[in-house]
Amino acid sequence: MPRRFLVRLPAPARRADPAGDRAARPVTGFPAWPSSADGLVELYPRNPAPTLRVNFIASADGAVTVDGLSGGLHGPGDKEIFDSLRMVCDALVVAAGTVRAENYDALRLTPAAREWRLAHGLPEFPLMVIVSGSLNLDPDQLVFSDAPIRPIVVTTTRADPSALTGVADVIVAGDDQVDCAAAVRELHARGATQLLSEGGPQLFGALLDADLVDELCLTVSPLLVGGGPGRISSGAVTDPRPMSLRHVLTLENMLFLRYTRQGT
Numbered sequence: 001m002p003r004r005f006l007v008r009l010p011a012p013a014r015r016a017d018p019a020g021d022r023a024a025r026p027v028t029g030f031p032a033w034p035s036s037a038d039g040l041v042e043l044y045p046r047n048p049a050p051t052l053r054v055n056f057i058a059s060a061d062g063a064v065t066v067d068g069l070s071g072g073l074h075g076p077g078d079k080e081i082f083d084s085l086r087m088v089c090d091a092l093v094v095a096a097g098t099v100r101a102e103n104y105d106a107l108r109l110t111p112a113a114r115e116w117r118l119a120h121g122l123p124e125f126p127l128m129v130i131v132s133g134s135l136n137l138d139p140d141q142l143v144f145s146d147a148p149i150r151p152i153v154v155t156t157t158r159a160d161p162s163a164l165t166g167v168a169d170v171i172v173a174g175d176d177q178v179d180c181a182a183a184v185r186e187l188h189a190r191g192a193t194q195l196l197s198e199g200g201p202q203l204f205g206a207l208l209d210a211d212l213v214d215e216l217c218l219t220v221s222p223l224l225v226g227g228g229p230g231r232i233s234s235g236a237v238t239d240p241r242p243m244s245l246r247h248v249l250t251l252e253n254m255l256f257l258r259y260t261r262q263g264t
Protein backbone atom coordinates (compact mmCIF):
# COMPACT_ATOMS: atom_id res chain seq x y z
CA MET A 1 0.00 0.00 0.00
CA PRO A 2 1.50 3.38 -1.00
CA ARG A 3 2.57 5.61 1.84
CA ARG A 4 0.56 8.75 2.20
CA PHE A 5 2.30 12.03 2.89
CA LEU A 6 0.60 14.88 4.59
CA VAL A 7 1.55 18.06 2.76
CA ARG A 8 1.09 21.20 4.81
CA LEU A 9 0.38 24.24 2.70
CA PRO A 10 1.40 27.59 4.15
CA ALA A 11 -1.50 29.42 5.73
CA PRO A 12 -2.74 32.26 3.51
CA ALA A 13 -1.11 35.53 4.57
CA ARG A 14 -3.52 37.72 6.46
CA ARG A 15 -3.21 41.05 4.78
CA ALA A 16 -4.53 44.19 6.36
CA ASP A 17 -7.45 45.48 4.37
CA PRO A 18 -7.10 49.24 3.93
CA ALA A 19 -10.68 49.43 2.71
CA GLY A 20 -12.22 47.99 5.80
CA ASP A 21 -9.81 46.19 8.10
CA ARG A 22 -11.20 42.86 7.00
CA ALA A 23 -9.31 40.20 5.08
CA ALA A 24 -9.76 40.77 1.33
CA ARG A 25 -12.04 37.98 0.15
CA PRO A 26 -14.85 37.43 -2.29
CA VAL A 27 -18.30 38.26 -1.01
CA THR A 28 -20.12 35.01 -0.33
CA GLY A 29 -23.11 36.04 1.73
CA PHE A 30 -25.15 38.96 2.90
CA PRO A 31 -24.35 40.28 6.36
CA ALA A 32 -27.42 40.93 8.45
CA TRP A 33 -28.57 44.52 8.55
CA PRO A 34 -26.49 46.08 11.36
CA SER A 35 -28.38 46.37 14.60
CA SER A 36 -26.58 49.55 15.64
CA ALA A 37 -25.05 52.70 14.17
CA ASP A 38 -21.59 51.31 15.07
CA GLY A 39 -22.34 48.25 12.94
CA LEU A 40 -22.86 50.48 9.92
CA VAL A 41 -19.62 52.34 10.62
CA GLU A 42 -17.79 48.99 10.61
CA LEU A 43 -19.20 48.28 7.16
CA TYR A 44 -18.43 51.79 5.84
CA PRO A 45 -15.31 52.69 7.82
CA ARG A 46 -12.91 55.60 7.67
CA ASN A 47 -9.91 54.28 5.80
CA PRO A 48 -6.24 54.46 6.78
CA ALA A 49 -5.33 55.95 3.39
CA PRO A 50 -6.80 59.07 1.78
CA THR A 51 -10.02 57.98 0.11
CA LEU A 52 -12.61 59.46 -2.18
CA ARG A 53 -15.89 57.64 -1.65
CA VAL A 54 -18.93 58.30 -3.83
CA ASN A 55 -22.49 57.59 -2.72
CA PHE A 56 -25.41 57.26 -5.13
CA ILE A 57 -28.85 55.72 -5.38
CA ALA A 58 -30.23 54.37 -8.66
CA SER A 59 -33.31 52.47 -9.75
CA ALA A 60 -33.00 48.78 -10.69
CA ASP A 61 -32.98 49.85 -14.35
CA GLY A 62 -30.25 52.43 -13.77
CA ALA A 63 -32.12 55.74 -13.42
CA VAL A 64 -30.56 58.39 -11.20
CA THR A 65 -33.78 60.31 -10.58
CA VAL A 66 -37.56 60.10 -10.61
CA ASP A 67 -39.19 63.32 -11.79
CA GLY A 68 -35.82 65.07 -11.68
CA LEU A 69 -34.94 64.26 -8.08
CA SER A 70 -33.38 61.37 -6.17
CA GLY A 71 -36.16 61.45 -3.54
CA GLY A 72 -38.43 59.11 -5.55
CA LEU A 73 -35.78 56.37 -5.29
CA HIS A 74 -35.44 56.38 -1.53
CA GLY A 75 -36.46 53.46 0.67
CA PRO A 76 -35.70 51.67 3.92
CA GLY A 77 -32.06 51.78 5.03
CA ASP A 78 -30.64 54.30 2.60
CA LYS A 79 -31.00 57.26 4.97
CA GLU A 80 -29.08 55.38 7.68
CA ILE A 81 -26.21 54.68 5.29
CA PHE A 82 -26.35 58.23 3.86
CA ASP A 83 -26.13 59.69 7.38
CA SER A 84 -23.40 57.27 8.47
CA LEU A 85 -21.24 58.12 5.44
CA ARG A 86 -21.61 61.81 6.25
CA MET A 87 -20.78 61.17 9.90
CA VAL A 88 -17.43 59.49 9.15
CA CYS A 89 -16.16 61.81 6.39
CA ASP A 90 -13.84 64.81 6.64
CA ALA A 91 -15.47 66.65 3.75
CA LEU A 92 -18.63 66.26 1.70
CA VAL A 93 -18.09 67.26 -1.93
CA VAL A 94 -21.21 68.04 -3.98
CA ALA A 95 -21.63 69.60 -7.41
CA ALA A 96 -23.54 72.82 -7.88
CA GLY A 97 -26.16 71.14 -10.10
CA THR A 98 -27.15 68.81 -7.28
CA VAL A 99 -27.01 71.58 -4.66
CA ARG A 100 -29.45 73.59 -6.81
CA ALA A 101 -31.73 70.71 -7.90
CA GLU A 102 -31.98 69.10 -4.47
CA ASN A 103 -32.03 72.47 -2.67
CA TYR A 104 -29.31 71.36 -0.28
CA ASP A 105 -29.58 72.30 3.37
CA ALA A 106 -26.60 73.03 5.56
CA LEU A 107 -24.48 70.04 6.51
CA ARG A 108 -25.80 69.55 10.03
CA LEU A 109 -25.56 66.20 11.79
CA THR A 110 -27.64 64.67 14.56
CA PRO A 111 -26.39 65.22 18.13
CA ALA A 112 -25.40 61.52 18.26
CA ALA A 113 -23.35 61.83 15.07
CA ARG A 114 -21.62 64.97 16.37
CA GLU A 115 -20.83 63.18 19.63
CA TRP A 116 -19.43 60.24 17.67
CA ARG A 117 -17.14 62.57 15.72
CA LEU A 118 -15.86 64.35 18.79
CA ALA A 119 -15.29 61.01 20.55
CA HIS A 120 -13.21 59.90 17.56
CA GLY A 121 -11.05 63.03 17.53
CA LEU A 122 -12.78 64.62 14.54
CA PRO A 123 -14.14 68.16 14.22
CA GLU A 124 -17.81 68.32 15.20
CA PHE A 125 -18.88 68.91 11.57
CA PRO A 126 -17.37 67.80 8.26
CA LEU A 127 -16.50 70.42 5.67
CA MET A 128 -19.11 71.13 3.01
CA VAL A 129 -17.49 71.57 -0.41
CA ILE A 130 -19.42 72.72 -3.48
CA VAL A 131 -17.99 72.41 -7.01
CA SER A 132 -19.16 75.06 -9.47
CA GLY A 133 -17.75 76.54 -12.67
CA SER A 134 -20.34 79.31 -12.98
CA LEU A 135 -20.74 80.15 -9.27
CA ASN A 136 -24.42 80.47 -10.02
CA LEU A 137 -25.23 79.71 -6.39
CA ASP A 138 -27.60 81.50 -4.02
CA PRO A 139 -25.83 82.79 -0.89
CA ASP A 140 -29.21 82.72 0.88
CA GLN A 141 -29.68 78.98 0.28
CA LEU A 142 -29.55 77.13 3.62
CA VAL A 143 -26.43 75.25 2.53
CA PHE A 144 -24.65 78.59 3.09
CA SER A 145 -26.88 80.64 5.35
CA ASP A 146 -27.42 77.92 7.96
CA ALA A 147 -23.97 76.34 7.74
CA PRO A 148 -22.36 75.49 11.10
CA ILE A 149 -18.93 76.12 9.54
CA ARG A 150 -18.09 78.10 6.41
CA PRO A 151 -18.53 75.92 3.33
CA ILE A 152 -15.85 75.81 0.64
CA VAL A 153 -16.69 76.54 -2.99
CA VAL A 154 -14.28 75.17 -5.58
CA THR A 155 -14.31 77.03 -8.88
CA THR A 156 -12.20 78.16 -11.82
CA THR A 157 -10.12 81.23 -12.62
CA ARG A 158 -12.92 82.43 -14.93
CA ALA A 159 -15.56 82.81 -12.21
CA ASP A 160 -16.28 85.92 -10.16
CA PRO A 161 -16.54 84.79 -6.52
CA SER A 162 -17.57 88.18 -5.07
CA ALA A 163 -21.22 87.19 -4.40
CA LEU A 164 -20.11 84.22 -2.30
CA THR A 165 -17.07 85.42 -0.37
CA GLY A 166 -19.31 86.54 2.50
CA VAL A 167 -20.65 83.02 3.03
CA ALA A 168 -17.92 80.64 1.82
CA ASP A 169 -14.19 80.16 1.33
CA VAL A 170 -13.36 80.00 -2.35
CA ILE A 171 -10.71 77.68 -3.79
CA VAL A 172 -9.65 78.24 -7.39
CA ALA A 173 -8.58 75.09 -9.24
CA GLY A 174 -8.53 75.06 -13.04
CA ASP A 175 -9.42 77.47 -15.82
CA ASP A 176 -12.32 76.09 -17.92
CA GLN A 177 -13.47 73.33 -15.60
CA VAL A 178 -12.59 72.64 -12.00
CA ASP A 179 -9.42 70.55 -11.95
CA CYS A 180 -10.70 67.82 -9.64
CA ALA A 181 -7.23 66.41 -8.87
CA ALA A 182 -5.99 69.85 -7.81
CA ALA A 183 -9.11 70.35 -5.70
CA VAL A 184 -8.60 67.00 -3.95
CA ARG A 185 -4.93 67.87 -3.30
CA GLU A 186 -6.02 71.16 -1.73
CA LEU A 187 -8.55 69.38 0.52
CA HIS A 188 -5.87 66.90 1.59
CA ALA A 189 -3.56 69.82 2.38
CA ARG A 190 -6.31 71.17 4.65
CA GLY A 191 -6.41 67.86 6.51
CA ALA A 192 -9.52 66.46 4.80
CA THR A 193 -8.47 63.05 3.48
CA GLN A 194 -11.71 61.06 3.87
CA LEU A 195 -13.78 62.61 1.11
CA LEU A 196 -17.40 61.74 0.43
CA SER A 197 -19.11 62.84 -2.76
CA GLU A 198 -22.88 62.69 -3.19
CA GLY A 199 -22.51 63.56 -6.86
CA GLY A 200 -24.17 64.47 -8.96
CA PRO A 201 -23.61 62.68 -12.24
CA GLN A 202 -21.45 65.33 -13.96
CA LEU A 203 -19.14 65.59 -10.97
CA PHE A 204 -18.95 61.79 -10.69
CA GLY A 205 -18.02 61.67 -14.40
CA ALA A 206 -15.30 64.30 -13.86
CA LEU A 207 -13.93 62.43 -10.83
CA LEU A 208 -13.86 59.18 -12.84
CA ASP A 209 -12.17 60.96 -15.73
CA ALA A 210 -9.43 62.07 -13.33
CA ASP A 211 -9.27 58.54 -11.83
CA LEU A 212 -9.94 59.87 -8.34
CA VAL A 213 -12.72 57.51 -7.26
CA ASP A 214 -11.62 54.92 -4.70
CA GLU A 215 -15.01 53.69 -3.59
CA LEU A 216 -18.62 53.58 -4.77
CA CYS A 217 -21.46 53.02 -2.34
CA LEU A 218 -24.44 52.26 -4.52
CA THR A 219 -28.00 51.80 -3.37
CA VAL A 220 -30.26 50.00 -5.83
CA SER A 221 -33.88 50.93 -5.40
CA PRO A 222 -36.48 48.29 -6.39
CA LEU A 223 -38.07 50.43 -9.09
CA LEU A 224 -38.22 50.32 -12.86
CA VAL A 225 -38.28 53.91 -14.04
CA GLY A 226 -37.88 53.61 -17.81
CA GLY A 227 -35.96 55.86 -20.17
CA GLY A 228 -35.54 59.57 -19.58
CA PRO A 229 -33.47 60.03 -16.46
CA GLY A 230 -29.70 59.79 -16.81
CA ARG A 231 -27.27 57.44 -15.12
CA ILE A 232 -25.23 58.08 -11.99
CA SER A 233 -22.28 59.31 -14.07
CA SER A 234 -22.22 61.49 -17.16
CA GLY A 235 -19.66 63.30 -19.28
CA ALA A 236 -16.47 62.00 -20.81
CA VAL A 237 -16.11 58.33 -21.77
CA THR A 238 -13.50 56.77 -19.51
CA ASP A 239 -11.75 53.41 -19.59
CA PRO A 240 -13.73 50.81 -17.63
CA ARG A 241 -12.03 50.14 -14.35
CA PRO A 242 -12.53 47.03 -12.28
CA MET A 243 -13.75 47.34 -8.71
CA SER A 244 -13.90 44.87 -5.83
CA LEU A 245 -17.24 44.17 -4.20
CA ARG A 246 -16.76 44.57 -0.44
CA HIS A 247 -20.26 43.77 0.76
CA VAL A 248 -23.88 43.40 -0.13
CA LEU A 249 -26.57 44.48 2.28
CA THR A 250 -30.30 44.29 1.86
CA LEU A 251 -33.24 45.72 3.73
CA GLU A 252 -36.71 44.89 2.56
CA ASN A 253 -36.30 45.22 -1.22
CA MET A 254 -33.42 47.70 -1.13
CA LEU A 255 -29.90 46.60 -2.12
CA PHE A 256 -26.72 48.25 -0.83
CA LEU A 257 -23.41 47.61 -2.56
CA ARG A 258 -19.95 48.79 -1.56
CA TYR A 259 -17.24 48.67 -4.22
CA THR A 260 -13.62 49.67 -3.72
CA ARG A 261 -10.83 50.26 -6.21
CA GLN A 262 -9.22 46.92 -7.06
CA GLY A 263 -5.89 46.34 -5.38
CA THR A 264 -6.66 48.48 -2.36
Ligand SMILES: NC(=O)c1ccc[n+]([C@@H]2O[C@H](COP(=O)([O-])OP(=O)(O)OC[C@H]3O[C@@H](n4cnc5c(N)ncnc54)[C@H](OP(=O)(O)O)[C@@H]3O)[C@@H](O)[C@H]2O)c1
Residues within 6 Å of the ligand: 055, 056, 057, 058, 064, 065, 068, 069, 070, 073, 095, 096, 097, 098, 099, 101, 102, 131, 132, 133, 134, 135, 136, 176, 177, 178, 179, 180, 198, 199, 200, 201, 202, 203, 204, 206
Ligand atom coordinates in the same frame (compact mmCIF):
# COMPACT_ATOMS: atom_id res chain seq x y z
N1 LIG B 1 -29.60 59.45 -7.33
C1 LIG B 1 -28.62 60.08 -6.70
O1 LIG B 1 -27.97 59.53 -5.80
C2 LIG B 1 -28.29 61.51 -7.08
C3 LIG B 1 -27.20 62.12 -6.47
C4 LIG B 1 -26.89 63.42 -6.84
C5 LIG B 1 -27.65 64.07 -7.79
N2 LIG B 1 -28.70 63.46 -8.35
C6 LIG B 1 -29.50 64.16 -9.37
O2 LIG B 1 -28.64 64.60 -10.39
C7 LIG B 1 -29.20 65.79 -10.95
C8 LIG B 1 -28.12 66.85 -11.06
O3 LIG B 1 -27.23 66.44 -12.03
P1 LIG B 1 -26.33 67.42 -12.90
O4 LIG B 1 -26.35 66.93 -14.28
O5 LIG B 1 -26.68 68.85 -12.65
O6 LIG B 1 -24.88 67.09 -12.38
P2 LIG B 1 -24.10 67.62 -11.10
O7 LIG B 1 -22.78 66.93 -11.15
O8 LIG B 1 -24.92 67.52 -9.88
O9 LIG B 1 -23.92 69.20 -11.34
C9 LIG B 1 -23.32 69.69 -12.50
C10 LIG B 1 -22.86 71.10 -12.19
O10 LIG B 1 -21.90 71.04 -11.13
C11 LIG B 1 -20.79 71.82 -11.47
N3 LIG B 1 -19.68 70.95 -11.81
C12 LIG B 1 -19.61 69.61 -11.76
N4 LIG B 1 -18.39 69.18 -12.10
C13 LIG B 1 -17.69 70.28 -12.39
C14 LIG B 1 -16.34 70.51 -12.81
N5 LIG B 1 -15.45 69.51 -12.99
N6 LIG B 1 -15.95 71.79 -13.01
C15 LIG B 1 -16.79 72.81 -12.84
N7 LIG B 1 -18.07 72.66 -12.43
C16 LIG B 1 -18.49 71.41 -12.21
C17 LIG B 1 -21.24 72.69 -12.62
O11 LIG B 1 -21.90 73.75 -11.97
P3 LIG B 1 -22.14 75.21 -12.55
O12 LIG B 1 -23.30 75.03 -13.50
O13 LIG B 1 -22.48 76.04 -11.37
O14 LIG B 1 -20.88 75.61 -13.25
C18 LIG B 1 -22.19 71.77 -13.36
O15 LIG B 1 -23.10 72.46 -14.17
C19 LIG B 1 -30.33 66.23 -10.08
O16 LIG B 1 -31.54 65.87 -10.74
C20 LIG B 1 -30.15 65.40 -8.84
O17 LIG B 1 -31.38 65.11 -8.26
C21 LIG B 1 -29.04 62.17 -8.02
